[in-house]
Amino acid sequence: MEDALEIAKAIYRDNAALPLDRGLLASHLGISHRSSSFTTLLAASEQYGFTKGRYRDDTISLTDLGISISMPKSEQELAKTLSRAAHAPEKFEQLNQLVPTGELPKSEFLTNLLVRDLGIDIEQTEEFIEIYTKNMAYIGSVENEEVGFGVEANNELPEPEFVLGKDEPVSIHSIKRQQYSELAKSGYLLFIDTTTAAKEVTASVIEQLNTLGIPTKSMGPYDDVEEPDKAVASILLLNSLETHEDSQYTEIFAVGVANGITPGNVILISESIEFQKYLPVSALRQVQLITYRDISNLIMGLLTHLTSKGLLSMKVLLP
DSSP states (O other), X not given: OTTTHHHHHHHHHHHTTSOEEHHHHHHHHTSOTTSHHHHHHHHHHHHTTSEEOOTTSSEEEEOHHHHHHHSOSSHHHHHHHHHHHHTOSHHHHHHHHHOTTSOOOOHHHHHHHHHHHHOOOGGGHHHHHHHHHHHHHHHHHHHHOOOOOOOOTTOOOOOEEEEEXXXXXEEEOOSSOOOOHHHHTTOEEEEEOOSHHHHHHHHHHHHHHHHTTOOEEEEOTTSOOSSGGGEEEEEEEOOTTOOSHXXXXXXXXXXXXXXXXXXXXXXXXXXXXXXXXXXXXXXHTTOEXXXXXXXXXXXXXXXXXXXXXXXXXXXXXXX
């Protein structure tokens, strides 16, 4: 179950919990979409109730259970939803009903129980027991995990420090608006605008990021970029409303430019996945995708992704 959870986590982390193209999902996990391991993970994720969609489906989407596990509101909710997921497979729930105390019989008796009462082939009982016990152990570890933040009794939180990293982290001294002349020499996020509409959206995003003390720069796809070696990631907003060929060719060119500036750290942002119809598959394999509903959702998805990739982190400076 813990392995299958990686499917749900990838969709939440890399696509803001929205349905994700099956091929892109596999690339985010670092495996081939044609591999047997990916097919097995998709099937397991659906059996546990985390996602909908298997190897024949174009997109894989999170279920309500998958969303609850990916972004739980409390430790109690996480433990409860994990327990539901662990017993979602029919045979696991049947075993749970047979041993309501949770204490499994001795190995030889458990094998006989699985064969006689659950109809499991004797050659598959060992694997069945291994998976079931691992799932229970995982749930137990989550339930017993203690979380502490070290907050003082006066409830005053220390000021956060954001760090933007390439080869070495770049410290950003506070979340207050200030001058970033020194920080800009260390690293920045590069936005590449392909259309006027995209430029308007990225301007709003850049304004919000700057208030958090995160250095940014913007450019057009045919412009020269200053200090390209200091860009830690390239971000492109694709205009899903522009369908004519000129716009599509411009976006294809911009993706190539981005891959040249920050290879392996290119983020495509779009309101839909229509661009997959015209962008080359080879280009899509080298990028990360974030879809969004509004500016706030976009910024949250972007920060979440940058943090998960180690490009952005927040340090709490203790007094």
